[in-house]
Amino acid sequence: MSEVSVMDASVEVSKGAPNDINDRILELTELVISARSGTELVPLVDGLSLSLNRGETLCIAGESGSGKSMTSLAVMGLLPKPAVRITGGAINFDGRDLTQASERHMRHVRGNRIAMIFQEPMTSLNPVLTIGRQLIEAIQAHSSLGNREARQKAIEALNSVRIPQAEQRLKQHPHELSGGMRQRVMIAMALALEPDILIADEPTTALDVTVQGEVLELLRDLQKTHGTSIVLITHDMGVVAEMADRVVIMQKGRLVEQGDVADIFARPSHDYTKQLLAAVPRLGDGMRKAALQPTKVEEKEVLLEVDDLCVQFDIKGGFFGKTTHHVHAVNGVSFEIRDRETFSLVGESGCGKSTIAKALTGLVPSSGSVHLKQTTRDASGLVAATKHRDIQMIFQDPYASLDPRMRVGDLVSEPMLIHKIGTAEERKARTAELFERVGLHTNQMENYPHEFSGGQRQRICIARALALRPKLIIADESVAALDVSVQARVLALLKELQEEFGIAYLFISHDMAVVENISDRVAVMYMGQIVEMGSREQVFSNPQHPYTKKLIAAVPIPDPSQRRQEFSRLSDEIKSPVYKVGQLPHRVPLLSLGNGHFVSGDDFDSVSQHVAA
Amino acid sequence: MPAYIFRRLFQAALILIGVSFITFALLYLLPADPVRQIAGRSATAQTVENIRQQLGLDQPFVVQYWRYLTSLLQGDLGRSYLQKSEVTELIAARLPASLLLMVAAIGCELVIGLTMGIVAALRRGSITDQSLMVVSFVGVSAPQFVVALLMLYFFSVRLSWFPIGGYGTWQHLVLPAVSLGIMGAGWYSRMMRSSMIDVLRQDFIRTAQAKGLAARKILIGHALPNAILPIIAMIGIDIGLFMGGIVVIESVFGWPGIGQLAWQAIQRVDIPIIMGVTLVSACAIVIGNLLADMITPFIDPRIKLR
Numbered sequence: 020m021s022e023v024s025v026m027d028a029s030v031e032v033s034k035g036a037p038n039d040i041n042d043r044i045l046e047l048t049e050l051v052i053s054a055r056s057g058t059e060l061v062p063l064v065d066g067l068s069l070s071l072n073r074g075e076t077l078c079i080a081g082e083s084g085s086g087k088s089m090t091s092l093a094v095m096g097l098l099p100k101p102a103v104r105i106t107g108g109a110i111n112f113d114g115r116d117l118t119q120a121s122e123r124h125m126r127h128v129r130g131n132r133i134a135m136i137f138q139e140p141m142t143s144l145n146p147v148l149t150i151g152r153q154l155i156e157a158i159q160a161h162s163s164l165g166n167r168e169a170r171q172k173a174i175e176a177l178n179s180v181r182i183p184q185a186e187q188r189l190k191q192h193p194h195e196l197s198g199g200m201r202q203r204v205m206i207a208m209a210l211a212l213e214p215d216i217l218i219a220d221e222p223t224t225a226l227d228v229t230v231q232g233e234v235l236e237l238l239r240d241l242q243k244t245h246g247t248s249i250v251l252i253t254h255d256m257g258v259v260a261e262m263a264d265r266v267v268i269m270q271k272g273r274l275v276e277q278g279d280v281a282d283i284f285a286r287p288s289h290d291y292t293k294q295l296l297a298a299v300p301r302l303g304d305g306m307r308k309a310a311l312q313p314t315k316v317e318e319k320e321v322l323l324e325v326d327d328l329c330v331q332f333d334i335k336g337g338f339f340g341k342t343t344h345h346v347h348a349v350n351g352v353s354f355e356i357r358d359r360e361t362f363s364l365v366g367e368s369g370c371g372k373s374t375i376a377k378a379l380t381g382l383v384p385s386s387g388s389v390h391l392k393q394t395t396r397d398a399s400g401l402v403a404a405t406k407h408r409d410i411q412m413i414f415q416d417p418y419a420s421l422d423p424r425m426r427v428g429d430l431v432s433e434p435m436l437i438h439k440i441g442t443a444e445e446r447k448a449r450t451a452e453l454f455e456r457v458g459l460h461t462n463q464m465e466n467y468p469h470e471f472s473g474g475q476r477q478r479i480c481i482a483r484a485l486a487l488r489p490k491l492i493i494a495d496e497s498v499a500a501l502d503v504s505v506q507a508r509v510l511a512l513l514k515e516l517q518e519e520f521g522i523a524y525l526f527i528s529h530d531m532a533v534v535e536n537i538s539d540r541v542a543v544m545y546m547g548q549i550v551e552m553g554s555r556e557q558v559f560s561n562p563q564h565p566y567t568k569k570l571i572a573a574v575p576i577p578d579p580s581q582r583r584q585e586f587s588r589l590s591d592e593i594k595s596p597v598y599k600v601g602q603l604p605h606r607v608p609l610l611s612l613g614n615g616h617f618v619s620g621d622d623f624d625s626v627s628q629h630v631a632a
Numbered sequence: 633m634p635a636y637i638f639r640r641l642f643q644a645a646l647i648l649i650g651v652s653f654i655t656f657a658l659l660y661l662l663p664a665d666p667v668r669q670i671a672g673r674s675a676t677a678q679t680v681e682n683i684r685q686q687l688g689l690d691q692p693f694v695v696q697y698w699r700y701l702t703s704l705l706q707g708d709l710g711r712s713y714l715q716k717s718e719v720t721e722l723i724a725a726r727l728p729a730s731l732l733l734m735v736a737a738i739g740c741e742l743v744i745g746l747t748m749g750i751v752a753a754l755r756r757g758s759i760t761d762q763s764l765m766v767v768s769f770v771g772v773s774a775p776q777f778v779v780a781l782l783m784l785y786f787f788s789v790r791l792s793w794f795p796i797g798g799y800g801t802w803q804h805l806v807l808p809a810v811s812l813g814i815m816g817a818g819w820y821s822r823m824m825r826s827s828m829i830d831v832l833r834q835d836f837i838r839t840a841q842a843k844g845l846a847a848r849k850i851l852i853g854h855a856l857p858n859a860i861l862p863i864i865a866m867i868g869i870d871i872g873l874f875m876g877g878i879v880v881i882e883s884v885f886g887w888p889g890i891g892q893l894a895w896q897a898i899q900r901v902d903i904p905i906i907m908g909v910t911l912v913s914a915c916a917i918v919i920g921n922l923l924a925d926m927i928t929p930f931i932d933p934r935i936k937l938r
């Protein structure tokens with residue numbers, strides 16, 4: 020159905036362009052998508068024209084609000100009507116304008132001719148139905164296959180996305196699979212019917228970086244075998260460089276630039292494209308910058324000393340609800356953070372990095388000792404008041420971490436109120452000062468959180484964290500939810516504030532490039548333990564542990580000339596740190612390599628097994 | 633699973649003992665004197681005293697309760713003061729009628745409530761949605777005896793579609809079941825509407841649409857099993873509400889169930905019957921909840937019973 024058509028002589032006549040009309044499978048002309056807001060129609064996508072050729076990968080890149088997801092939903096006929104709808108232009112597919120097509124025709128197109136996979140593999144599959152049922156249903160929706168044949172086809176589809184034990188998987192429910200596995204099921208479902216076009220909307224954004232590489236490679240392989248055209252929607256320029264043949268850059272509903280991937284990266288012509296590419300964090304940037312202005316790490320005093328920190332959660336079961344298993348989320352972690360230093364914890368989801376943050380602030384019970392300059396706390400917590408004053412947190416989701424019913428000025432001054440600092444006048448003055456310092460206007464203090472953008476909200480969270488003049492700020496994935504350009508500005512602000520107020524950061528992130536850019540020292544975590552720790556130069560230029568090497572290798576590089584032919588593949592899913600009561604996880608001692616560079620011993624079974632490619 | 637059921641049943645036994653104690657204590661504190669009811673107004677003080685001794689009602693509360701509890705544990709609910717027969721037999725004779733009424737009422741609730749809820753969710757914000765929600769509001773807020781009497785007046789007296797009262801054919805069942813179910817239907821339609829709206833917004837519904845499935849298949853195969861989960865837990869709790877409802881409804885329609893039995897017993901302070909009916913109701917509530925909790929893992933595999 021979707022074989023690459025043989026180019027005929029006319030191609031050469033038309034200036035050798037690959038965009039030959041016969042090859043063109045999807046074409047959007049002057050597409051306008053509008054949302055109703057009161058009586059007005061606000062355009063979300065404004066006059067978008069683009070085309071997709073057979074067997075090609077077109078990346079639509081842009082930041083949030085650029086209209087890239089709306090465009091893909093419009094092609095599928097899945098816009099959230101009546102609030103959002105197409106108000107102009109045409110979508111030509113297979114000789115037909117999809118904006119005028121009947122629902123019946125669209126149903127035939129969806130899944131069968133144009134398939135789609137979504138960002139969130141955790142929520143995109145129906146939790147109460149088996150994988151098999153969901154796959155077979157998709158196959159039978161567009162074919163007259165009987166149950167047995169459809170089942171066979173489902174197994175083949177799972178095999179093609181390299182899911183082991185496909186037959187058993189059919190009986191499983193989505194919650195029994197990891198995120199990466201679920202995304203592969205989504206891909207299997209989308210490709211089972213060999214559609215002409217696959218639209219992938221941020222397919223790897225919610226996945227860990229090592230899994231991301233695998234899913235991208237899978238898409239590339241499947242494209243080769245089936246000749247499917249892929250529309251890949253992403254905000255990640257690394258993914259664009261890795262995957263795209265052609266790129267379309269969108270901003271605020273308009274196309275600002277399009278072209279061949281090499282051209283876009285090498286010679287961006289539009290200002291926005293240039294800004295976007297400049298904002299992308301790249302591995303090595305941090306070290307290049309640091310080389311220009313050397314810092315003296317040794318002189319700094321130790322601010323926070325964490326020794327043998329353990330956090331475990333109980334899993335209850337049995338007749339009397341006794342504890343049967345423990346989740347060893349953090350297992351004997353020791354590290355120190357010095358004054359004015361940025362110390363990063365990096366690792367994939369479930370490695371225990373966020374649990375450390377919670378343990379340090381006393382949000383989860385823990386054992387081991389934590390010394391914060393002059394104050395000590397045992398498992399039960401430091402002297403409560405000083406602890407909360409000296410350690411502050413900035414969370415991941417700036418939308419969820421501000422109370423929507425409070426004015427932002429009150430949110431920022433609340434910590435001072437709780438700790439009974441200053442008079443009402445003084446607090447107000449301090450709040451105003453903080454607002455200006457983080458780049459907001461003092462006249463915005465009376466507004467509510469929903470009136471701000473994501474980046475502005477994160478600035479409010481930073482102002483709130485600064486209110487008590489803390490010694491340490493824990494930033495838990497604090498820039499992960501932000502667009503790259505906003506992310507770059509927030510990171511710059513954090514750096515400035517560090518210089519100015521002498522704060523130390525515990526920076527928790529899954530993003531190797533961001534960590535490389537901001538950190539002085541880095542610890543890599545795996546299954547509740549630190550496997551490698553050292554200065555940024557040591558960890559990134561001279562990684563010793565195989566897991567660290569894997570993580571670094573998996574980061575997509577925003578440069579199409581460095582495109583990898585093959586991603587390193589993981590042999591196994593990441594294991595969960597769940598153990599029976601009485602059974603203790605194996606602890607791996609860190610060996611010193613000198614100059615503060617530590618790496619875990621080779622006997623870390625699970626790691627070496629996991630990493631063995 | 634067996635361990636889970638065993639533990640729940642063990643809890644149930646404790647609950648039932650607690651219920652028996654509270655009911656017994658309340659009846660003891662009641663100013664009405666059961667002996668006066670039995671002996672009649674003209675009885676002499678001596679007769680009254682004799683009866684009191686015979687029934688053991690002259691004993692202190694603790695002794696009375698202990699006697700009751702020990703015979704209860706042997707499956708003996710005692711003898712009715714006035715009807716001169718075993719409470720167990722009286723209840724056994726009337727329980728099937730009540731169960732039938734209850735099952736029919738749950739059916740009404742579900743059919744009316746879920747349909748209204750689904751239609752309202754699918755046509756969210758429309759006139760249909762708004763009028764359905766007004767209807768459900770009336771259903772929730774109208775007292776059951778008013779609904780029952782209005783139904784009787786229109787459908788039996790004026791239209792003669794159904795018999796005025798009694799027991800025997802399916803026609804007899806319709807009005808009591810609908811009157812009993814109408815309040816629950818109001819609740820369910822609201823719950824189903826919000827649950828359905830919630831589910832229809834989920835990512836997996838969009839996935840199902842992207843597969844090219846027909847709207848009907850998405851509704852029945854994908855949305856409904858997810859949306860119905862909170863409703864199932866609700867049915868378990870509902871059985872408790874029904875127990876209050878059947879006292880009223882059975883009396884209005886002359887339905888020979890345990891509700892009517894309870895009503896008569898309350899009027900005459902027939903303590904063993906009141907105790908018996910209360911305990912049977914408590915049993916029904918406990919079992920209803922247990923069943924509801926046991927059904928959910930079959931619909932949602934993420935729920936594990938332990």
